[in-house]
Amino acid sequence: MFLRTRVPAALLTAVLVSTGVAVASPAAAEATVTIPSFYTPPATLPAADGTLIRTEPLPLALSLPGITGRLPGTATRIMYKSTDSAGQPVAVTGAYVEPAVPWSGPGARPLVVLAPGTMGQGDQCSTSLALQRGLIVGTEEDQLTVSIGYEVLAMYRMLLKGIAVVQTDYVGLGSTDRLHTYVNRVDEGHAVLDAARAARALPNTSITTNSLIGLYGYSQGGGAVASAAELQSSYxxxxxxxxxxxxxxxxxxxxxxxxxxxxxxxxxLGWSVNGFMQSDPSLQPVVDKYLTDSGRTALRRLSTMCAGDALLAFAGKRSTEWTTSGKSVIDIVKVEPRLKSFIGDQLIGTRKPAGVVRVATGVSDNLVPHGQARTMAADWCDLGGKVVYAPVMLLPTISPLLNHAGPLLADQGAAIEWLGDRLAGNAAHSNCLILPLLP
Known part of the structure; x- marks a missing residue:
């Protein structure tokens, strides 16, 4: 009912970010925007996870002239093979950027896998497409769509340090054969790890077998890299x-x-429910019995929306408006064993993570609640993980979204410096012993 094979191609208008920075290609400002054919997976996929399926040059919307090439670097759009939570092969898209500046640290140039924060569920929302087009404003299925490539800031900061970056679009976001499985921890963790494999398989890069690998993500991306750190040893x-x-x-x-x-x-919430049914179609009748016609319409509309669209259309709404009983989504999950089990399987913090992990969370964050992120860090400590827990202290606002977004910007510089130091071979010391004393 909510599954689709591909997003309709036409968007009404594409607008690039107005920053005064040079646009990579005049073609990026075309009057209509389509999902390029690159994003349609082939019928048959390779056997090995991380295998490159196809690549093409990716013109960056924001770039500057440099001495040895355009800054921040040279981008390649990629499609690679991964395995989803059902054990089935899946094609995932993304982008690799080779920095224009040299790596100043010891050893080979390091690689960071960037897992994007929430972009939406329509294929036009994918981060690799946003790298090319900057800001997209138009229509999608007769509704306004707005997508902003906000991950460019973190990516460019790493590139200008000489760190190579590969970014994943996640399962079903961009690739047109299925719906994006939003916050499915296994799909996201696998997509992150296989992006690193795909980047290493690219020809003519400065990445070597000796390149240290880091993971970076905030919000949805923070969950994706946390899952990847847990799954690394087995997957x-x-x-x-x-x-x-x-x-x-x-x-x-x-x-x-x-x-x-x-x-x-x-x-x-709609992206989550849609994604759950994509991952496990047997959940669809369980969900359907609770939905009103307006609830079904909301989920269908959200399946093609980006984050900007959803903010405009659903900010302040409650999921009780979608259900026949007037119960919220979480109340329904509590009384439906299959939904409760599926949600429980998404829990992160039950497996020892690989390497050292810096867990940052805003103490005032009441959108992606601070308490559950802190619990994940504490659980990792109990499992013997090497954890650097970093509570971010900002004054609360009346807006949950600002309480969530504030630490992203306030902590980003420190986070990238910390990650760069680890990739330069400098050790980090866990603060698990004092975590109980921290907010």
Missing amino acids: APDVRVTATYAGAPPANLADVTAAIDGSELTGA
Whole structure:
């Protein structure tokens, strides 16, 4: 019912970010925007996870002239093979950027896998497409769509340090054969680890077998890299993760679901439910019996929306408006064993993570609640993980979205410096012993 094969191609208008920075290609400002054919996976996929399926040059919307080439570097759009939570092969898209500046640290140039924060569920929302087009404003299925490539700031900061970056679009975001499985921890963790494999397989890069590997993500991305750190030893032992920055991870979806209902990001509930049914179609009749016609319409609309669209259409709404009983999504999950089990399987913090992990969370964050992120860090400590817990102290506002977004910006510089130090071979000391004393 909510599954689709591909997003309709036409968007009304594409607008690039107005920054005064040079646009990579005049073609990026075309009047209509389509999902390029690159994003349609082939019928048959390779056997090995991380295998490159196809690549093409990716013109960056924001770039500057440099002495040895355009800054921040040369980008390649990639499609690679991964395995989803059902054990089935899946094609995932993303982008690799080779820095224009040299790596100043010791050893080979390091590689960071960047897992994006929430972009939405429509294929036009993918981060690799945003790198090319900057800001997209238009229509999608007769509704306004707005997508902003906000991850460019973190990516460019790393590139200008000489760190190579590969970014994943996640399962079903960009690739047109299925719906994005939003916050599915296994799909996201696998996509992150296989992005590192795909980057190492690219020809003519400065990445070597000796390149140290780091993971970086905030919000949805924080959960994705946290999951990847947990899954590395069993799924990708060849991807030796040195360090991970997991910012504001949605580690406990039950807590997060309750928190975002009625907030500016209520639409994310629809992406979650849609994604659950994509991952396990047998959940569809369980969900369907609770939905009103308006609830079905909301989920269908959200399946093609980006984060900007959802903010405009669903901010302040409650999931009780979608259900026949007037119960919220989290209340329904509590009484439906299959939904409760599925949500429980998404819990992050039950496996020792690889390498050292810096867990940052805003103490005032009440959108992706601080408490559940702190619990994940504490659980990792109990499992013997090497954890650097970093509570971010900002004054609370009346806006849950600002309480969540504030630490992203306030902590980003420190996070990238910390990750760069680890990739330069400098050790980090866990603060698990004092975590109980920290907020």
